[in-house]
Structures are given as structure tokens and as C-alpha cells.
Amino acid sequence: MKIAYLWGLSLLLLVSCNGYKPVVIVHGVWDLRDSLYFMADMIKEAHPGTEVHVLDLLHGWKSLAPLWYQVKSFYKRMKPIMEKAEDGIILIGYSQGGIISRGIVESMDHNITTFISLSSPQAGQYGDEFLRLIFPQYIKETVYEVFYSRVGQRISVANYWNDPHHQELYYKYSSYLPYLNNEIEHYFNEDYRDNFMKLKQLVLIGGPDDGVITPWQSSHFSYFNKNENMTDMRDQSFYLFDSFGLRSLDKAGKVKIYEVPGVHHTVWHHNVSVIENCILPWLD
Numbered sequence: 001m002k003i004a005y006l007w008g009l010s011l012l013l014l015v016s017c018n019g020y021k022p023v024v025i026v027h028g029v030w031d032l033r034d035s036l037y038f039m040a041d042m043i044k045e046a047h048p049g050t051e052v053h054v055l056d057l058l059h060g061w062k063s064l065a066p067l068w069y070q071v072k073s074f075y076k077r078m079k080p081i082m083e084k085a086e087d088g089i090i091l092i093g094y095s096q097g098g099i100i101s102r103g104i105v106e107s108m109d110h111n112i113t114t115f116i117s118l119s120s121p122q123a124g125q126y127g128d129e130f131l132r133l134i135f136p137q138y139i140k141e142t143v144y145e146v147f148y149s150r151v152g153q154r155i156s157v158a159n160y161w162n163d164p165h166h167q168e169l170y171y172k173y174s175s176y177l178p179y180l181n182n183e184i185e186h187y188f189n190e191d192y193r194d195n196f197m198k199l200k201q202l203v204l205i206g207g208p209d210d211g212v213i214t215p216w217q218s219s220h221f222s223y224f225n226k227n228e229n230m231t232d233m234r235d236q237s238f239y240l241f242d243s244f245g246l247r248s249l250d251k252a253g254k255v256k257i258y259e260v261p262g263v264h265h266t267v268w269h270h271n272v273s274v275i276e277n278c279i280l281p282w283l284d
């Protein structure tokens, strides 16, 4: 009892002496410049003194630029923040920003200790709701003809378009997601895995009323199989083979999954209870 109390007290002192780690936020497709400041303000209010950086680049049409280009561009902005952060930083990626963030975590030299993926299609995307927002002229059954080509891969969305009925073409043409999953052999496989495993905490937030991420379970690394039934994260081959370290992190108790009902895709970053319950607890 006494020891627990002392321990709690010293932990409290430790936290208040060291302050909080800087938080970096990466936005999604279309995101308007100001839409993430609500979350940033809430973080600063709950944890006074926290440095919060909403990275302000690649908005509007530019958010459709190829993801490897976006990974480099966002990383360039993060590097000076990391260099000053002795205890590392916390990275929050919203929607497509979560897929960009994973690219940074795996492919760049970093000291991100906690990565929070807020409603991001980590296992890919296959749904009309999403296309309608961006390419209303296409439907999910046929858009692979455009996306799975060298020219198509110059659009961010194509980089994580994962059509369960055209997996051969996906692996042949997709220049991003299968690489992050380490499902394709390349020179940096081991680096990707080592970099990912530097994370001390991975937080995956998503829910059944998202309405845009399809299947919504992709926010938890689960995905459609070829019959469009769900393969759970822990049954995915990239998990079973531990190809990029997800299984290792999970086995070490470093993966936290939140399934939150009642939140539409466009309001995750404005929802007070989501920020309070699923994000703030991981920021110290």
C-alpha cells in the first residue's frame, strides 16, 4: 500500500519534471488546414506545456500526391522536432495520415516512441464510400484498372488500394502498402522491421460506424479475404510471419486496439471522448 503510494508519487514527480514529449500530427486527404487544431488544443489544455505540431503541408489536391513523396516531405518537417526531443516524440496520423506515418516509422531514422493511428486504412482500402469523396466517376469493382498501373500509382489512394479480387495485380503494381507490409523482398526489409519495432507503443483506433474506411476493420490491420469475409489482424500472413514486427509488438503487449462505435470518419479528430479516452492516456 505504502510502496504503491510512493511509487505513484515518484511517477507523478517524474512526469511533471520531465514534461511531456512533443506530439506531431499528420493529416489525411483533403484535410483543411485548421481541422486538426481542435485536437491539438485539447492536448495542450490537458497537458500544459506540451509542444504540439500539426504539420502544415500537402493540403487539398496535394494530399493526393504519391505516398513515398509525402513520407519524405512530412519527415523533413519532423526531423528538427525529433532532433530536439531527448526522450523521443509521439506521432498521431489521422486517416491517410496514419498510412503516411507508418511509412515514416518503418523507412526513416526516427525516435518515435508512440504511434497513434486514428482511423487509418492500415491494411488497405476497398470501398465506394471512399472513392465517392475523391473519384466519383469510378466504382470499386473496376477502379483497379486505373490504380494498378504505373501511372495510377502516382495517386496516393492507389498506393493503399487493396482489391481483394485482384491480388496479383495489387502485388505487381502497388508501390507502397505491400512494401510497408514487407510482403515484397527488397533491400530494406530488415530496416523496416527494426524501425517499426523501435516503437514502445502502437495505438490503433477505429470503429464500425466510420462509413469511409472500408472495411472499417482495416484500421485494426484486419481485412477482406478473397470472399470479402474478414481476416483478423492476428490471422493475417504479415502478422503470422511477423514480417514487419507487428506480431512482436503485440506479443510484447505494445499494441492497444480501440473499437469505438458511433463515430463517423470525418469527426474522429473532433470527438472529445475519443481524444480523452483513446489518445490522451498515451501522451505521457
Ligand SMILES: *[C@@H]1O[C@H](CO)[C@@H](O)[C@H](O)[C@H]1NC(C)=O
Binding pocket: 079, 082, 083, 085, 086, 087, 088, 109, 110, 111
Ligand atoms: C532522435 O532522432 C534524431 C533523428 O534521427 C537524432 O538526430 C537524434 O539524435 C535522436 N535522439 C535520440 C535521443 O535518439
Ligand SMILES: *[C@@H]1O[C@H](CO)[C@@H](O)[C@H](O)[C@H]1NC(C)=O
Binding pocket: 227, 229
Ligand atoms: C463468408 O461469410 C459468409 C457469411 O458470413 C459465409 O456464409 C461463408 O461461408 C463465408 N465464406 C468463407 C469462405 O469463409
Ligand SMILES: *[C@@H]1O[C@H](CO)[C@@H](O)[C@H](O)[C@H]1NC(C)=O
Binding pocket: 260, 261, 262, 263, 264, 267, 271, 272, 273, 274
Ligand atoms: C463521440 O464518440 C463517442 C464514443 O466515444 C460516440 O458515442 C459519439 O457518438 C461520438 N460523437 C460524435 C458527434 O461523433
